[in-house]
Amino acid sequence: MSFDDKKSRSLTPVFERPAVAFFGRSLAEYVQFFDLDVDALRGRSVLDVAAGPSSFTAEARRGGVEAVAVDPLYARNPADLERQVAQDYEHMFERMRTGQNSGRFRFKSFASVDEAEADRRRAAKRFLGDFAAHREHGRYFGAALPKLPFLDGAFDVVLCAHLLFIYPALFDFAFHLAACRELMRVARDEVRIHPVCGAxxxxxxxxxxxxxxxxxxxxxxxxxxxxxxxxxxxxTMLVLRPG
Structure with missing residues (x-):
């Protein structure tokens, strides 16, 4: 996930860094932490918000899902994003392996940090290829919460992972509320947000x-x-639906 503000205050939780990393995951991880049924999404429109270099959109599109991704860094060119991936992934996995952080992980989906790194680097590679090929085709948009460039109810389902609640030094309650309302504004059916905890x-x-x-x-x-x-x-995830 990304928040293009390298001058933001540093964080005190586990993964301390000056801003939200440009970091992403695969469709397989999305299926797990959003409890998704990809077959049920086929033919439906899905928005991935603060998507970073996740390959969800590229993979879901191949499976017949009308997936779209939005992230503030998508305003950059592919070469810039490739450099950002290299920088942030090196930084992130170095921190994951430090003694301070190593006890924070639960290896249910991956056997080790090495396995997680390999999977997420593959996801980033898929993203970079898809972004270069489709950035002009209405698949990737450069924008950020709490204001998205889409019409009301533009998507059946809206997803937002690893952004809102894990950065308390960057985003306060007012931002969380505004972001959730904005996510719901562009969703017809529901919004899914993961995780519902801090780092x-x-x-x-x-x-x-x-x-x-x-x-x-x-x-x-x-x-x-x-x-x-x-x-x-x-x-856990937070699910939002029309009341």
Whole structure:
């Protein structure tokens, strides 16, 4: 995921760095942490928000899903994104392997950090190829929450992973509320957000307030368990639907 602000304050949770990394995952991981049925999505429109170099859109498109991705860094050219991937992946996996961080991981989907790195680098490679081929074809948009360049109800399903709640030094409650409302605005059926915890694995402390505020604006929000946990505590998603 990415937030194009390298001057932002550093974070105190596990993965301390000056901004949100340009980091992505494969369709297979999306299926797990969003509890997706790809066959049921065939022919439907799906938006991946703050997608980074995830290969979900490229892979889902090959499976007949009308997938679109949005990220602030998509305004850059393919060569710039390739350099960003190289930089952020080196930084991220170096931190994953430090003694301070190594105990944070739960190897349910991958046997080791090495296996996770190989899978995510393959995903980034698929993304880079697809981005270079289709950036002019309405598949990738350069934009950021809390304002997306799409019409109301433009997508059947909207996904947002590893952005909102894991960066408390960057995004406050007001941003979370505005972002959730914006995600819901462009969704016809539902929004899925993962995880619902900080990078330290602690549950999002204002979830009750967020659910209450969304309810007042006609959005039903509920936390749902998923059969996935890469870092400790990342075991749920937040599902938003019209109330």
């Amino acid at each position: 330290d694995g602690q549950p999002y402390p204002q979830l009750g307030d967020l659910i209450g505020e969304l309810g007042e604006s006609g959005v039903e929000a509920r936390e749902v368990p998923v059969d996935y946990e890469f870092f400790a505590g990342a075991t």
